Amino acid sequence: MTAPRYDLLCIGNAIVDVIADTDDAFLAEQSLDKGSMRLIDEAEAVRLYDLIGPAREVSGGSAGNTAAGAAALGIRTAFVGQVATDQLGTIYRHDIEAQGVAFPVAARGDVGATARCLVLVTPDAQRTMNTFLGAAQQLDAKDIDLAAIADSAIVYLEGYLWDPPGPRAAMEAAIDAARAAGRKVAFTLSDSFCIARHRDDFLRLIDQGRIDILFANEAEICELSGQSDFDAAVADTAAKVVTLVVTRSEQGAVAVRGGQKASVAAEPIERLVDTTGAGDLFAAGFLAGEAKGLSLDLSLRLGAIAAAEVIQHYGARPEADLRTLAGALL
Amino acid sequence: MTAPRYDLLCIGNAIVDVIADTDDAFLAEQSLDKGSMRLIDEAEAVRLYDLIGPAREVSGGSAGNTAAGAAALGIRTAFVGQVATDQLGTIYRHDIEAQGVAFPVAARGDVGATARCLVLVTPDAQRTMNTFLGAAQQLDAKDIDLAAIADSAIVYLEGYLWDPPGPRAAMEAAIDAARAAGRKVAFTLSDSFCIARHRDDFLRLIDQGRIDILFANEAEICELSGQSDFDAAVADTAAKVVTLVVTRSEQGAVAVRGGQKASVAAEPIERLVDTTGAGDLFAAGFLAGEAKGLSLDLSLRLGAIAAAEVIQHYGARPEADLRTLAGALL
Numbered sequence: 274m275t276a277p278r279y280d281l282l283c284i285g286n287a288i289v290d291v292i293a294d295t296d297d298a299f300l301a302e303q304s305l306d307k308g309s310m311r312l313i314d315e316a317e318a319v320r321l322y323d324l325i326g327p328a329r330e331v332s333g334g335s336a337g338n339t340a341a342g343a344a345a346l347g348i349r350t351a352f353v354g355q356v357a358t359d360q361l362g363t364i365y366r367h368d369i370e371a372q373g374v375a376f377p378v379a380a381r382g383d384v385g386a387t388a389r390c391l392v393l394v395t396p397d398a399q400r401t402m403n404t405f406l407g408a409a410q411q412l413d414a415k416d417i418d419l420a421a422i423a424d425s426a427i428v429y430l431e432g433y434l435w436d437p438p439g440p441r442a443a444m445e446a447a448i449d450a451a452r453a454a455g456r457k458v459a460f461t462l463s464d465s466f467c468i469a470r471h472r473d474d475f476l477r478l479i480d481q482g483r484i485d486i487l488f489a490n491e492a493e494i495c496e497l498s499g500q501s502d503f504d505a506a507v508a509d510t511a512a513k514v515v516t517l518v519v520t521r522s523e524q525g526a527v528a529v530r531g532g533q534k535a536s537v538a539a540e541p542i543e544r545l546v547d548t549t550g551a552g553d554l555f556a557a558g559f560l561a562g563e564a565k566g567l568s569l570d571l572s573l574r575l576g577a578i579a580a581a582e583v584i585q586h587y588g589a590r591p592e593a594d595l596r597t598l599a600g601a602l603l
Numbered sequence: 604m605t606a607p608r609y610d611l612l613c614i615g616n617a618i619v620d621v622i623a624d625t626d627d628a629f630l631a632e633q634s635l636d637k638g639s640m641r642l643i644d645e646a647e648a649v650r651l652y653d654l655i656g657p658a659r660e661v662s663g664g665s666a667g668n669t670a671a672g673a674a675a676l677g678i679r680t681a682f683v684g685q686v687a688t689d690q691l692g693t694i695y696r697h698d699i700e701a702q703g704v705a706f707p708v709a710a711r712g713d714v715g716a717t718a719r720c721l722v723l724v725t726p727d728a729q730r731t732m733n734t735f736l737g738a739a740q741q742l743d744a745k746d747i748d749l750a751a752i753a754d755s756a757i758v759y760l761e762g763y764l765w766d767p768p769g770p771r772a773a774m775e776a777a778i779d780a781a782r783a784a785g786r787k788v789a790f791t792l793s794d795s796f797c798i799a800r801h802r803d804d805f806l807r808l809i810d811q812g813r814i815d816i817l818f819a820n821e822a823e824i825c826e827l828s829g830q831s832d833f834d835a836a837v838a839d840t841a842a843k844v845v846t847l848v849v850t851r852s853e854q855g856a857v858a859v860r861g862g863q864k865a866s867v868a869a870e871p872i873e874r875l876v877d878t879t880g881a882g883d884l885f886a887a888g889f890l891a892g893e894a895k896g897l898s899l900d901l902s903l904r905l906g907a908i909a910a911a912e913v914i915q916h917y918g919a920r921p922e923a924d925l926r927t928l929a930g931a932l933l
Contacts, residue, residue: 293701294922327671327698327920330660341657360690360716368657371623386690590657592624 277456279375280348280564282425284417284447285336286409286433286440287354287378288388289361290549292587293328295393300401307395310402310464312436318405321391330361331588332368333390334409335431335463338550338589342557342579344373345595347603348564351375351425353417357408361387372590377418384411392549398584400549410437414446422447423454427486427560432463435471448483457563459486461556462493469496479513486516486563488556494519516569518576520555522548526576528559528569537573540581550589554579558599565603575602607786609705610678610894612755614747614777615666616739616763616770617684617708618718619691620879622917623658625723630731637725640732640794642766648735651721660691661918662698663720664739665793666761668880668919672887672909674703675925677933678894681705681751685742691717692738702920707748714741722879728914730879740767744776752777753784757816757890762793765801778813787893789816791886792823799826809843816846816893818886824849846899848906850885852878856906858889858899867903870911880919884909888929895933905932 300307303321313321332341340352352369356362358380365387369376388409393401412434422428428451434440451458460478462468468475475497478484487510491503494517500506511517511529520526525538558579562572582593596603630637633651643651662671670682682699686692688710695717699706718739723731742764752758758781764770781788790808792798798805805827808814817840821833824847830836841847841859850856855868888909892902912923926933 322697326701327662328694328701329918330694332657364658364660367652371656371658588659 277424277426278349279351279421279425281340281343281427281429281560282351282353282422283336283340283429284353284434284444285431286334286388286406287337287356287365288334288390288404288409289365290331290333290390290392290589291322291328292331292392292394292547292549293325295325295395297395300393300395305393305401305403307401308399309466310404310433311466313403313405315405315407318389318391318403321403325391325393329587330364331590332365333550333589335433335461335553336429337369338553339429339557339560340374341369341372341590342554342595343561345591346557346561346575346579346599347596348561351377351421353378355384355408355412355416356380357384357387358382359387361389362408377421378416381408381411384408394547394549394587398545398548400547406437410439412440412443414443417443417447419446419450422450423456425451425456426564427457427459429459429556429560431461432467432471432475435467435474448478452483457485458483459488459560460484461488461552462497465492465496468493472497479510484514486518487514488518488552490520490552518559520552526555526573528573530569533569535569535573537570537577540577542581542585544585546585547587548584550583551580553589554583554591567602571602575599607754607756608679609681609751609755611670611673611757611759611890612681612683612752613666613670613759614683614764614774615761616664616718616736617667617686617695618664618720618734618739619695620661620663620720620722620919621652621658622661622722622724622877622879623655625655625725627725630723630725635723635731635733637731638729639796640734640763641796643733643735645735645737648719648721648733651733655721655723659917660694661920662695663880663919665763665791665883666759667699668883669759669887669890670704671699671702671920672884672925673891675921676887676891676905676909676929677926678891681707681755683708683747685714685738685746686710687714687717687738688712689717691719707751708746711738711741714738724877724879724917728875728878730877736767740769742770742773744773747773747777749776749780752780753786755781755786756894757787757789759789759886759890761791762797762801762805765797765804778808782813787815788813789818789890790814791818791882792827795822795826798823802827809840814844816848817844818848818882820850820882848889850882856885856903858903860899863899865899865903867900867907870907872911872915874915876915877917878914880913881910883919884913884921897932901932905929
């Protein structure tokens with residue numbers, strides 16, 4: 274097996290974030306569950322956009338954020354996701370390529386508009402996401418370059434991709450191609466509601482041994498395992514994957530591999546602005562550590578450092594120089 | 604004369620800012636004058652965009668920023684500028700209307716793309732702007748609702764509008780309509796290079812007594828008057844307008860009216876992030892004070908408070924609640 278072309282190839286929904294400040298009263302009025310992600314159609318996207326305040330547009334999407342973070346840490350990274358031939362699609366491509374991520378997918382004119390996520394940030398820095406998938410849901414198995422996947426040390430997938438049928442089939446094909454080439458498959462559970470929608474599929478992937486590295490947060494690991502006790506939920510799932518990584522917000526994160534458990538404290542921050550992308554950047558740091566062959570402890574540290582950077586500003590991609598922040602770890 | 608419908612009507616280039624971090628080496632390599640604004644065509648906009656890092660898109664445009672700031676201070680405000688029927692045009696309209704500004708101009712499909720400004724921010728928080736005017740330069744005298752202008756206590760214009768011929772003619776018509784209705788005309792000189800391009804026109808407007816409130820910064824007032832001495836430049840121009848307001852960055856600002864001079868110190872800030880919009884928001888605060896009938900001193904204070912807010916984050920429109928920051932002043 275020759276050295277792979279990419280350290281990391283991420284597949285996900287290519288989404289531009291539309292970030293606006295809001296308050297708890299507005300979330301209540303609109304019956305939105307704080308901290309969750311819900312899927313909306315174009316009409317609802319237009320309706321809600323008309324109601325929110327002035328916004329900032331920044332490229333996002335869970336796996337896209339992870340790709341941007343990994344590239345910022347110096348990892349050779351590619352991203353696969355579908356955008357349309359519109360201005361938001363141009364913005365999406367610019368941002369991810371400018372971050373140093375290869376983006377070998379052509380924009381299409383027959384897939385509706387580029388996806389966008391209305392991210393409503395409350396004063397407590399929590400984000401409530403409303404996603405119109407648009408072009409992103411038109412990613413098709415035939416758009417996946419299986420040779421590129423076989424040539425990537427780690428393939429990383431977001432649970433959100435299970436929502437639309439096209440990307441779901443593309444993911445299954447990608448997992449098979451990666452495993453056939455002896456590569457690692459990493460997967461994030463994405464969101465509790467997403468797990469509720471796709472628990473059977475996610476458990477099937479795990480039980481079949483097709484996931485090497487599984488990412489979750491506390492709510493997600495409990496939701497997946499059906500256990501309300503955190504330690505029991507972790508033990509339950511850790512037995513089924515090679516590596517389990519669970520983020521715990523201000524309590525840091527834990528990882529379990531081969532019966533060994535490691536943990537990291539949350540990195541100190543100056544001010545909490547917007548938690549969007551915290552999990553995505555934790556994954557970026559951890560996977561960068563994996564790609565570099567670091568220990569579980571050091572990979573967790575890299576995850577904590579990358580997550581701490583992204584929650585101190587609006588937007589889900591790094592703005593400060595992550596390699597400088599990582600210092601001697603890389 | 605009945606009470607006007609708007610306290611302030613701003614006319615300007617409707618521009619979406621594309622903000623990216625850069626360094627001095629890149630500016631040197633591209634022969635860009637730090638701190639200045641230059642006009643570029645679509646090809647150069649595409650070329651430069653390909654070279655810059657990941658960006659944030661936020662609605663901007665000098666007079667649009669002033670309108671957003673004034674509305675945030677509770678002033679009844681309208682904005683007139685031209686956008687296209689594209690995604691950036693939709694974003695522009697959303698943001699200014701969501702800020703509470705009336706935007707009575709229809710998007711057009713026959714004017715090219717919505718204008719954008721590539722704002723390159725160096726580590727010293729200075730911004731270097733590269734503007735593709737696109738649809739904004741198609742604003743035409745016939746798009747100006749003269750009845751709305753006659754129904755606005757203050758009409759505010761940006762010097763940048765003198766660059767394209769259509770908006771230039773629209774401005775002349777707007778000034779005449781405002782003066783005929785007994786309204787005040789406010790004008791910002793915008794940029795030293797802009798003055799160099801249009802000094803004769805700007806001096807003509809001033810000498811004809813068609814400008815009531817003139818905004819400038821130090822470099823601009825010196826450029827306009829051809830005086831290198833700041834005090835001499837101020838004295839020279841103050842004699843020709845009812846009110847002259849000159850901002851001086853970290854040294855605060857001065858205003859002269861009817862031989863009376865007032866000054867304000869810069870408002871203390873926690874951290875300087877991006878100076879884009881500092882002058883625009885100073886004008887917003889000052890004009891809000893004027894609209895409320897405040898003293899020259901208090902209007903300057905409002906300007907300093909609004910400018911201080913906007914330089915502490917990326918983007919040229921307020922994010923914090925300006926009315927709270929203004930407190931008892933309003």
